[in-house]
Amino acid sequence: GRHFEDLHHTEKIYRKALILSLQKSSFCTHFCWRLERTVEHSMLGLGVSIEICAHVFAGIISRGR
Incomplete structure (x- = not known):
């Protein structure tokens, strides 16, 4: 569907x-x-995966400063 795309x-x-x-x-x-491997196997996990990766990303950026 459009939303998933x-x-x-x-x-x-x-x-x-x-x-x-x-x-x-x-x-x-x-x-x-x-x-990436997880996302390929789980459509439902898509939004959650973005959140998790974004949180990790934000944590690393803040620690790097």
């Missing part, structure tokens, strides 16, 4: 930005790779 598009943008931003951290690269 929008959500999937948003998730792809988030994930791409996260992976590009966090590549220097092996933990985060691994985390995002695992997230």
